[in-house]
Amino acid sequence: MxxxxxxxxxxxxxxxxxxxxxxxxxxxxxxxxxxxxxxxxxxxxxxxxxxxxxxxxxxxxxxxxxxxxxxxxxxxxxxxxxxxxxxxxxxxxxxxxxEIPERNVVILNVMIRSFVNNGFYREGIQVFGTMCGFDVRPDHYTFPCVLKACSCSGNVVIGKKIHGSATRVGLASTLFTGNGLVSMYGKCGFLSEARLVLDEMSRRDVVSWNSLVAGYAQNQRFDDALEVCREMEFVKVSHDAGTMASLLPAVTNTTRDNVMYVKDMFLNMGKKKSLVSWNVMIGVYMKNAMPVEAVELYSRMMEADGVEPDAVSITSVLPACGDTSALSLGKKIHEYVERKKLIPNLLVENALIDMYAKCGCLDRARDVFEKMKSRDVVSWTAMISAYGVSGKGRDAVALFSKMQDSGLVPDSIAFVTTIAACSHAGLLEEGRSYFKLMTDHYKITPRLEHLACMVDLLGRAGKVKEAYSFIQEMSVEPNERVWGALLGACRMHADTDIGLLAADKLFQLAPEQSGYYVLLSNIYAKAGRWEEVTKIRDIMKSKGLKKNPGASNVEVNGEIYTFLVGDRSHPQSDEIYRELDVLVTKMKELGYVPDSESALHDVEEEDKETHLAVHSEKLAIVFALMNTEEGEEDNNAIRITKNLRICGDCHVGAKLISQITSREIIIRDTNRFHVFRFGVCSCGDYW
DNA sequence: GTAGGGTTAG
Structure with missing residues (x-):
């Protein structure tokens, strides 16, 4: 035996x-x-x-x-x-x-469900097709499941046939089958059919309504989805976490009003708030560029409601920690994750890597990465990006090879990331070869994102003309990002002619984006063409365009503080400005000359009243210096995140301040990290 | 049993 x-x-x-x-x-x-x-x-x-x-x-x-x-x-x-x-x-x-000889409805249902719940939709539907041959009548367990197979595979043709067969056995307007039909039609974009089914159902529950809401939301019809929500109130069906979750696909980059509507729905749930509703609300904030609100909500869920965050809460909020450089909260969440044994979990670990990377903690990111039991393309990509934005292009490239060795197939995003990493580090030839590898070997059709990266790579390395011909040879219509990358390169290398061409395109594509006017004015200023500078400023004025105000986040003692350009709203403002003056005096002793060219980076700064406006990162640095002690390891650094690119003057300033104070200053701008230490920046002034 | 919440780039 x-x-x-x-x-x-x-x-x-x-x-x-x-x-x-x-x-x-x-x-x-x-x-x-x-x-x-x-x-x-x-x-x-x-x-x-x-x-x-x-x-x-x-x-x-x-x-x-x-x-x-x-x-x-x-x-x-x-x-x-x-x-x-x-x-x-x-x-x-x-x-x-x-091996089971018997064929009854339960056995067939279980087989169908086994297939469908594991993504084998066609197989599930095939088993359904054999039921008739076994003389087995599908029941109210069968239909929801096969209809799910249709919704998940977007197969409305089969869905309609199944609808017919449900009608024949008299189940089409029963609760569960009806819900399945509403969902199937909704997901496939057949909203009037979905509505019709709902109206004909003999009984409806919150799932029926949520399914209709989801249908509208998945088809980006937010207003219709909201209308259904209001109707629910009217017929006295309370919204639940599922209603909020159903709305989610429609509330990405949406209006404040829409976000507020979901927030009200959330608040109105009162004590009935569930884990999912908290998670969805965090998700809504994240999808609407409101990371500060997301972090606040996360911090409140446990104390306010006694709701314990789960892996989804964590995965949703970690990007917010990264966005705002909230390292202490990020670390706390990491500890929580370990304590609650929420890892191994790919999504959580990937989010941790990214959070640490965005907070400038390359070592910690790497540590999480190394300890993972299994890694997917996202894990590798997050790590490659971490090296890339830190200017460590060689490490990024090495990691890419290791990923290939591990047997994973890089996807389109992995290439965007890797080419961008080459671009930051000035690895021109490597970047070119990755583009070739992607198209020739992996047969990935380049998308606009890749083209923008390539234009950036070439342009940054001084090949502005080549970048321009690259755009002209493209088989797709270049978008804002592509021209934006070219314009950026023109500013860097003072190419007025091509710059004007790029700006022209951009003014057509994005006439309301003030940033491009500012960039063009910088190019003219650099070339000493002041008349044009004035002209651009006038155009901006006549269009009512305001430059995006610079803003910097800095975490001090676990709190995130935001400073705007010229900010005087902080209670310690007077001290901050006094301290800045003291520092500037010391900087001047070291040879600092306020950079007149950088001052011109700001069209508005030519106005007398804003001329003295101090950039937000300077305020944030001084504030952090005043309120923190020099610590050990990664507690020593001052971490700042800003919403625009750092300007030349602040770059020089940060170098000198790091020298004077012996503090490490890490600034993440919209493009990459700058780590200032003992008077030197990690970017080597290539940025 | 049907609806519904998560990570990587630019």
Whole structure:
């Protein structure tokens, strides 16, 4: 008799202890159960299968079922199929199905569900198609499941046929089948059909309404989705977390009013708020560039409601920590994740890597990366990006090769990231070869994102003309980002002619974007063409365009403080400006000359009243210096995140301040990191 | 059992 390897966890399954003991006491030479097959009770086998067994346990139980000649037993077969499907082992579920001779509606439903819940939609629908041949009538368990297969695969043609068959057996307007139909039509974009089904249902619940809301939301029809929400109120169906979640696809980069509507919905849930509703609200803030609100909400969920954040909460809020450089909160979340054993979890770990990377903690990012049990393309890409934005192009490129060695296939985003990393580090030839690798070897069609990266790579490296011809040779219509990259390069290398061409395109594509007018004016200023500078300023004025005010975030003692350009709103403002004056005097002793050219980076700064406006990063640096002590390791650094590119004057300033104060200053601008240490910047002044 | 919440780039 072959020895069966058993690795149960008897602690969790008291009844299993008996089984376990039996096997341990039996000597390998003796049979482990009586030949009549009664030693392991039939009910016990069923019970083990019902308690979410792991793969090893499942195989053990399955072997026993076979050994005890129970492979044809329908009841055990159904349990086996469910258990295999729960472990995503659809193939084994199918084998069990094939061995059960009986064909009844339960067995067929379980087979369909095993397929559909694991993404095998076509196979699930195929099994549905065989029901008729077995003379089995689909029931109210069958339809929701096959309809889900249609919604997930966007197959409205089959969906309509299934609708017909549901009508024939008289189930089309029952609750669960009706919900499935609403959802299927909604997801496929057939909103009037979805509405019709809903109206004809004999009974509706919150899921019915949510499904319709989801349908509109998934098709970007926010107003219609909201209208359905209002209708729900009217017919006295309370919104729940599902309603909020259903709205989510429609509230990305949306209006303040829409965000407020969802927020009201959230607040109105009062004590009925669930984990999902908190998570969705955080998600809404994140999808609307409101990271500060997202962080605040996360901090409140536990204390206000006693709701414990789960992996989804964490994954949603970590990008907000990265965005705002909220390193202390990020670290706390990391500790929480460890304490609550929320890892290993790919999404959480990937988000941690990115959070640390965006806070400038390359070592910690790498640490999370190294400790991962398994990594996907996102993990590698996040790490490559971390090196890229820190100007460590060589490390980024090395990581790309390692990713290839690990057998993963880089995707389109991995290439964007890697080419961008080359661009930051001035690795012109490497960047070119990755573009070639992507198109020739991986057969990935370059998208606008890649083209913008290439233009940036070439332009930054001084190949402005080549960048321009690259754009002209493109088979797709260049967008704002592509021309924007070219314009940026023109400013860097003082190419007025091509700069004007790029600006011309940009003014057509994005006439309201003040940043491009500012860039062009910089180019003219650099060339000493002051008349044009004035002209641009006049155009901006006549169009009512204001330059985006610069803003910097800095975390001090666990709080995020935001400073705007020329900010005087902070209670410590007077001290900050006094301290800045003291520093500037010391800087001048070291040879600092306020950079007149940088001052011109700001069209508005030529106005007398704003001429003295101090850039936000200077205020943030001084504020942090005043309120923090020099610490150890990564606590020593002052971390600043700003919403625009750093200007030349602040760049020189930060270098000198790092020298005078012996403090490390890390500034993340919209493009990359600048790490200032002892008077030198990590970018090597190439940025 | 049906709806519904998450990570990487520019």
């Amino acid at each position: 072959k020895r069966i390897n058993v690795s149960f966890h008897p602690r969790h399954f008291p009844e299993l202890r008996k089984l376990h003991t039996r096997i341990i006491v039996s000597s390998p030479t003796k049979p482990e159960f009586e030949p009549d097959g009664t030693s392991v009770h039939y009910n016990l086998l069923g019970h083990v299968l019902d308690t979410n067994p792991d793969h090893k346990t499942l195989i053990t139980v399955h072997s026993r079922i076979i050994l005890q000649n129970l492979r044809c037993d329908s009841a055990l077969g159904v349990k086996l199929m469910k258990a295999y499907a729960a472990l995503k082992d659809v193939e084994s579920a199918r084998k069990v199905f094939d």
